[in-house]
Amino acid sequence: MVATNKKGFGAALWDYLTTVDHKKIAIMYLIAGGFFFIIGGLEALAIRWQLVKPMNDFVSAGFYNELITMHGTTMIFLAAMPLIFAFMNAVVPLQIGARDVAFPFLNSLGFWLFLFGGIMLNVGWFTGGAADAGWTAYAPLSTTSLGEGVDYYVLGLQISGAGTLMGGINFLVTIVNMRAPGMTYMRMPLFTWTAFVASALILFAFPALTVGLFLMMFDRLFGSGFFDPAMGGNAVIWQHLFWIFGHPEVYILALPAFGIFSEIISTFAKKRLFGYTAMVFATVLIGFLGFMVWAHHMFTVGMGPAANSIFAVATMAIAVPTGIKIFNWLFTLWGGSIQINTPMLWALGFIPTFTLGGMTGVMVAAASADFQYHDTYFVVAHFHYVIVGGVVFALFAATHYWWPKMFGTVLDDKLGKITFWLFFTGFHLTFFIQHFLGLMGMPRRYWVYLEGQNLDLGNLISTIGAFLMGVGTIVLLINIIKTSVKNEKVSGDPWDARTLEWAIPSPPPFYNFKQLPLVRGLDPLWIEKTEGRKGMTPAEPLNDIHMPNNSFLPFVISLGLFIAGFGFIYQKHDLSWLIVLFIGMGITLGAMLVRSVKDDIGYHIHKEDLKKEAEE
Amino acid sequence: MKDWMGKIRTLSLFSFLVIILSACGKDNLTALVPKGYGAEQSFNVIIISILVMIVVFVVVMAIYVYVILKFRQRKGQEDQIPKQTEGNKTLEVVWTVIPILLLIIIAVPTIASTYDLADESQKEDSINVNVTGLQFWWNFEYANEEIQTSQELYIPVNERIYLNMMSSDVIHSFWVPSISGKMDVSPENENTMYIEAYEEGVYWGKCTEFCGDSHSLMDFKIVVVSQEEYDQWIDGMQNTDPEYTAETATAQEGQELFENSCISCHAIDASANHPVVGPNLADFSNRTKVSGISDFSKEEIVRWIVDPAEVKPGNGMLDAPYLQENSIGQEEAEKIADFLMELKATDEPVDSVQQFRENEANDN
Ligand code: HEM
Numbered sequence A: 001m002v003a004t005n006k007k008g009f010g011a012a013l014w015d016y017l018t019t020v021d022h023k024k025i026a027i028m029y030l031i032a033g034g035f036f037f038i039i040g041g042l043e044a045l046a047i048r049w050q051l052v053k054p055m056n057d058f059v060s061a062g063f064y065n066e067l068i069t070m071h072g073t074t075m076i077f078l079a080a081m082p083l084i085f086a087f088m089n090a091v092v093p094l095q096i097g098a099r100d101v102a103f104p105f106l107n108s109l110g111f112w113l114f115l116f117g118g119i120m121l122n123v124g125w126f127t128g129g130a131a132d133a134g135w136t137a138y139a140p141l142s143t144t145s146l147g148e149g150v151d152y153y154v155l156g157l158q159i160s161g162a163g164t165l166m167g168g169i170n171f172l173v174t175i176v177n178m179r180a181p182g183m184t185y186m187r188m189p190l191f192t193w194t195a196f197v198a199s200a201l202i203l204f205a206f207p208a209l210t211v212g213l214f215l216m217m218f219d220r221l222f223g224s225g226f227f228d229p230a231m232g233g234n235a236v237i238w239q240h241l242f243w244i245f246g247h248p249e250v251y252i253l254a255l256p257a258f259g260i261f262s263e264i265i266s267t268f269a270k271k272r273l274f275g276y277t278a279m280v281f282a283t284v285l286i287g288f289l290g291f292m293v294w295a296h297h298m299f300t301v302g303m304g305p306a307a308n309s310i311f312a313v314a315t316m317a318i319a320v321p322t323g324i325k326i327f328n329w330l331f332t333l334w335g336g337s338i339q340i341n342t343p344m345l346w347a348l349g350f351i352p353t354f355t356l357g358g359m360t361g362v363m364v365a366a367a368s369a370d371f372q373y374h375d376t377y378f379v380v381a382h383f384h385y386v387i388v389g390g391v392v393f394a395l396f397a398a399t400h401y402w403w404p405k406m407f408g409t410v411l412d413d414k415l416g417k418i419t420f421w422l423f424f425t426g427f428h429l430t431f432f433i434q435h436f437l438g439l440m441g442m443p444r445r446y447w448v449y450l451e452g453q454n455l456d457l458g459n460l461i462s463t464i465g466a467f468l469m470g471v472g473t474i475v476l477l478i479n480i481i482k483t484s485v486k487n488e489k490v491s492g493d494p495w496d497a498r499t500l501e502w503a504i505p506s507p508p509p510f511y512n513f514k515q516l517p518l519v520r521g522l523d524p525l526w527i528e529k530t531e532g533r534k535g536m537t538p539a540e541p542l543n544d545i546h547m548p549n550n551s552f553l554p555f556v557i558s559l560g561l562f563i564a565g566f567g568f569i570y571q572k573h574d575l576s577w578l579i580v581l582f583i584g585m586g587i588t589l590g591a592m593l594v595r596s597v598k599d600d601i602g603y604h605i606h607k608e609d610l611k612k613e614a615e616e
Numbered sequence B: 001m002k003d004w005m006g007k008i009r010t011l012s013l014f015s016f017l018v019i020i021l022s023a024c025g026k027d028n029l030t031a032l033v034p035k036g037y038g039a040e041q042s043f044n045v046i047i048i049s050i051l052v053m054i055v056v057f058v059v060v061m062a063i064y065v066y067v068i069l070k071f072r073q074r075k076g077q078e079d080q081i082p083k084q085t086e087g088n089k090t091l092e093v094v095w096t097v098i099p100i101l102l103l104i105i106i107a108v109p110t111i112a113s114t115y116d117l118a119d120e121s122q123k124e125d126s127i128n129v130n131v132t133g134l135q136f137w138w139n140f141e142y143a144n145e146e147i148q149t150s151q152e153l154y155i156p157v158n159e160r161i162y163l164n165m166m167s168s169d170v171i172h173s174f175w176v177p178s179i180s181g182k183m184d185v186s187p188e189n190e191n192t193m194y195i196e197a198y199e200e201g202v203y204w205g206k207c208t209e210f211c212g213d214s215h216s217l218m219d220f221k222i223v224v225v226s227q228e229e230y231d232q233w234i235d236g237m238q239n240t241d242p243e244y245t246a247e248t249a250t251a252q253e254g255q256e257l258f259e260n261s262c263i264s265c266h267a268i269d270a271s272a273n274h275p276v277v278g279p280n281l282a283d284f285s286n287r288t289k290v291s292g293i294s295d296f297s298k299e300e301i302v303r304w305i306v307d308p309a310e311v312k313p314g315n316g317m318l319d320a321p322y323l324q325e326n327s328i329g330q331e332e333a334e335k336i337a338d339f340l341m342e343l344k345a346t347d348e349p350v351d352s353v354q355q356f357r358e359n360e361a362n363d364n
């Protein structure tokens, strides 16, 4: 158990394929999410390269549409979501003083479903065309799109969505049930709070997507007509289903991002979070309002002035709790001793950027003004300010902040700052100008724009900015490689931080806390440190620790669904593919059966071993 | 500290410069110089919200810059522990209440204009046009005048026109930024909006709902003319001749080719009885653009006929039975172009159109 001998590659691989340890799952989410982020980024650069000058012919119309569709889909579902999950997995159990998540097996299953779903989404590239109906896949364009691209979209999202839903439920249960003694709700770190609310949003939002995707799958693969007006269906219903999911999705991403910044700002300003209670309520309120406003994506659908006005006002209301957050961050900084290193730089870059994104959010919420902004580059600018300026900045910040906790080494601060400045400058060059492009008449999802429409300069600048961001990302990769090669180990608490995850070694032992800590207030580690103690006071005597066994079944279950997906898709051309469908479902159901009938009660780490380890 | 501020300064200077350089866009396309009722209503709300937002941004940035300058950890202060403040009820109430007030300032005109723009009380007494969106062009049928045309919507200046819009395939969206905000064109229920233009001229329209391969090329125009010109145009359109015979010899050959290969989809008279398959080509010689995007010239017409896929990928003309079996060569296309350029509804050229073509020629 205690052995730290180097394992062979095969053994290490097998370890990752079967692990149920939240920390290893976090690393897998980080790698997979990072990989898809790069794919999505390359797609973005191809899009921007096509738009570098008017009437460019770098890519064809059809391929361009695949690029925008896959860029959006990849970034949201395969990069941002899993990267958020990476940090939730790496950090939340530690922050609440738990030994693992509530359902480790389910946690692993969630990851493999996401990964196989993500691969499925991208298979289209190699089989005659990826999805091309936009990441929003509006019917009837999506239901009538030729080829299998949209089928891969539907099945890939369905599989990975199931994984996300499981992850969300798992975190809800974990946070409700597994907090260390003394960790009341109002002592939970903000990142845990936001992970909690985001998980609740997942629980309510993803079923809407699941239902929508099922209906679309039936329309496309089995000839039903849920979204076909000619058959008595309703095409606009898809938009409602999609946005009832899609709008909360933005908050599923943004709230944990807020949590990340709250942690970083209070750590590096060396102050407790200003207005903690207000921050918690603002988080919950944003989560709640996030559900009430989906139709602000549909002001031009023809819902009528009453609906438009209601959704406009409800949307504007979100600005209030968001504003509370911004001011609370500013006043956390106020009177602090602000240390500006890479994670903090991202947090400081986030504040003005996200303020701009929030402000354009209020602007697009004004229905009658949105008649001009909607589906133009203004909106492209707005949502990138929110998802890149909010979420991606947070992911970069979290990468630098929690890297030592996850890997035991610190990323190079100089290179980190270079990454920041390149990305930050590139980001504003790319997207600020797009507000104007939109108002000057450039609609979104345009493969080319005509000559002589005064859109050339703005697009050129935008493309230059995008490439700067690309260079910034490359510097981060170099940083990661350099840090890993040097492999200089750091202590458990390199930032002099405040929350529980910093109370144990970096990287943490596989059982996390030898003895569960006793939490005596907000920022528990900080409390102990200011009272002169080195670490947390244990809340229990040293005891045997119960651990779950590794399992290969999550991988098999997901693989089965992946195989079945091909059966679903190709049976529309040739019924013999039904065999593949049955084989895939057979694998999945078989693996589930094994899981149900096999007794797997895990194992114990004995306290004698823990003692011995401590002495060494 | 210095170099950090410097970076911010260069950055903002640069973006400011960029805005000045690009000014407000092309004046018959931009939403920033409204030339119609709807655009003006939206513009007012845009301006109000921008002003409010600038105030908010300035306040946030003032606190932000002050905090960073003042409370940045300096050399030797690494071990200093600041006072741990919990929060401040008064401050928190202040920054909850003020934003609510600011939002009300935006919400009231928003709601007022949203209702105003949905007003249908004058529909019965106004010109009504039935708009059909298709991949990737637009059909306009004048309900009472019983004519139809495509790609270019003629309207009289300072008149309210009601548009009743439906799609015949996927969802499109009708947008003429200088005149009015957009409205989706859906295949299942009719959406109505009205437009009113303040100045004669030709205004650029775009499809803004992603609709397939040539979504970015689904452009159209609103041609705003004087009341007098409008009446003439309507009259001319009502009298376009289905039995028209071309004048010149090449045009006659072109007409013959047209009647063999094109007439199943395209009509040359503006009667509303023709089914909407391909664009109605009556009055073709007065078009501002070919296929909505290319300069109006014989060369471009020929380019379109010879290879429509090259101009607009995925467009419906590629499915035409005749074109699937035979391709039309350069020479034939030139003859057809000669014929098309003879089609006109009025002898007087339309001022706005002439003006527009000249401007475009200068711009490019
Ligand atoms: C590397 C930085 C990025 C660049 C340069 C970039 C650029 C673009 C461009 C040019 C478009 C197409 C706009 C259009 O034609 O309508 C687009 C669309 C989009 N982007 Fe990004 N993007 C970046 C990062 C991201 C990230 C991180 C996310 C989300 C996490 C994201 C989400 C989206 C979405 C949802 C769309 C809409 C796709 C659609 O219209 O179907 N982007 N982006």
Ligand SMILES: [Cu+2]
Pocket: B133, B134, B135, B136, B171, B172, B173, B207, B208, B209, B210, B211, B215, B218
């Ligand atoms: Cu369209």
